[in-house]
Amino acid sequence: MNDEARPNSRKDRRRESEKLILQAAEKVFSAAGFGGATMQLIADVAGLPKANLHYYFPTKESLYRQVVQTIFLDWLKAADVFDHADGPVEGLGAYIDAKMEISRRHPEGSKVWASEVMHQAPVIQDYLETTLTEWTDGRIAVIERWIEQGLMDPVDPRHLLYMLWATTQHYADFNHQIETLNGGDPLSDAQWEAAKQSVKQIILRGIGAVPAASAGELDGANRAR
Amino acid sequence: MNDEARPNSRKDRRRESEKLILQAAEKVFSAAGFGGATMQLIADVAGLPKANLHYYFPTKESLYRQVVQTIFLDWLKAADVFDHADGPVEGLGAYIDAKMEISRRHPEGSKVWASEVMHQAPVIQDYLETTLTEWTDGRIAVIERWIEQGLMDPVDPRHLLYMLWATTQHYADFNHQIETLNGGDPLSDAQWEAAKQSVKQIILRGIGAVPAASAGELDGANRAR
DNA sequence: CCCCATCCTGACCATATGGTCAAAAACAAA
DNA sequence: TTTGTTTTTGACCATATGGTCAGGATGGGG
Numbered sequence: 001m002n003d004e005a006r007p008n009s010r011k012d013r014r015r016e017s018e019k020l021i022l023q024a025a026e027k028v029f030s031a032a033g034f035g036g037a038t039m040q041l042i043a044d045v046a047g048l049p050k051a052n053l054h055y056y057f058p059t060k061e062s063l064y065r066q067v068v069q070t071i072f073l074d075w076l077k078a079a080d081v082f083d084h085a086d087g088p089v090e091g092l093g094a095y096i097d098a099k100m101e102i103s104r105r106h107p108e109g110s111k112v113w114a115s116e117v118m119h120q121a122p123v124i125q126d127y128l129e130t131t132l133t134e135w136t137d138g139r140i141a142v143i144e145r146w147i148e149q150g151l152m153d154p155v156d157p158r159h160l161l162y163m164l165w166a167t168t169q170h171y172a173d174f175n176h177q178i179e180t181l182n183g184g185d186p187l188s189d190a191q192w193e194a195a196k197q198s199v200k201q202i203i204l205r206g207i208g209a210v211p212a213a214s215a216g217e218l219d220g221a222n223r224a225r
Numbered sequence: 226m227n228d229e230a231r232p233n234s235r236k237d238r239r240r241e242s243e244k245l246i247l248q249a250a251e252k253v254f255s256a257a258g259f260g261g262a263t264m265q266l267i268a269d270v271a272g273l274p275k276a277n278l279h280y281y282f283p284t285k286e287s288l289y290r291q292v293v294q295t296i297f298l299d300w301l302k303a304a305d306v307f308d309h310a311d312g313p314v315e316g317l318g319a320y321i322d323a324k325m326e327i328s329r330r331h332p333e334g335s336k337v338w339a340s341e342v343m344h345q346a347p348v349i350q351d352y353l354e355t356t357l358t359e360w361t362d363g364r365i366a367v368i369e370r371w372i373e374q375g376l377m378d379p380v381d382p383r384h385l386l387y388m389l390w391a392t393t394q395h396y397a398d399f400n401h402q403i404e405t406l407n408g409g410d411p412l413s414d415a416q417w418e419a420a421k422q423s424v425k426q427i428i429l430r431g432i433g434a435v436p437a438a439s440a441g442e443l444d445g446a447n448r449a450r
Numbered sequence: 451c452c453c454c455a456t457c458c459t460g461a462c463c464a465t466a467t468g469g470t471c472a473a474a475a476a477c478a479a480a
Numbered sequence: 481t482t483t484g485t486t487t488t489t490g491a492c493c494a495t496a497t498g499g500t501c502a503g504g505a506t507g508g509g510g
Binding site for chain 1: 255256257258259260261262336339340342343344345346350353354357358361380381383384385387388390391392394395396398399401402403405406419420423424426427428429430431432433
């Protein structure tokens, strides 16, 4: 009976309830925006009485903050693939794949994030100024190194990053528009694959990316434009 | 005295009032979303009593619908540059320039549009299904012709369009994030120019675009990949 | 078995909001 | 000036919403 490691400790159940509420909240916030979302609707989606939400999250804003925070952390984690790569083809390719996958599997989170930023980031401004700024600076350094190594053309790293964010997140934030233009159907597996390939192809070609493998041989040979 | 052509006819004043309200509404909707916007705040921004808004626009939703509609029409008009071009370098280049300029001058409109689409287009779904679908199909045909003429690589036109929308609108929808990452300052003239150049360079290079001028000479010579 | 902390919830409250309305003001036409 | 129409607006209403609270249920530890 007790071979199962403490199935329902107090902390566990609390964590489960919080998670349930957070998931419902993410759905509702993503579908209606912060202003349009109601605690009642979130409660209905979670299958809990409204007062129960307020037991775990004292205010609507605190709940919203948690949702946005969680999304941001997931986003950061997925961005790690950037580092474990020797060159832009591998690094950016993996990054695009990872972000496209997120856009496909969790479009709600992306929408909440987009909405938050569009509204002047009222609750996560500090994240933008600290964590995101640091992360961005780090990635810019990586890209600049790739440029120096002749692995890609000299493009403004900042705008390249914006382009990566824009294109990948577009498939989440505007999925409704994309579906409508697709005859009302969600993208098929093949179509998602095509989307990934298109994005990777255009961007990697657009920056003149060279596989890191060939770098060892050529070294700085193709440094000049 | 009457050399001025009927300065204040009834219709004129009505149009002016409507315009004033629509502009205020665009600001507020863009800053707070449909759900977060209040008629009272729109009225304050417009400098009119709230009841007056309801004289011109019976409901909040009708006002919102007008705002979105106007934005969409502006967007369509700007997209015409696409047609008056012989090849991708000129056509897509001009299109990117035009959309970047809109993102810079009227980020509010772009945000309202993004918000509307993110929320499943509750009020302009019909536009997506009719006008936007037709416009998209037309542009896809143009791009396919360019590909046939060997003016660019064979890329999926649909995903290319999404990429154009995503990258250009990103500078409007996420302008707050971009400003934060820019040290809290808006992009300077030079930075906007750099953004435009980066986007154009990467995309045009990414699709292997060739100036139409060289097409007359080479014709289909470089058709194969 | 009892106790106490944690958890749950129906009922309730204060406020904000979209929208209405009747009366006044403005104004063009006669 | 008079008249009829359009426009303006303060006061008002019904409702929805975020949040509170007191009392009850639950369940682990003694």
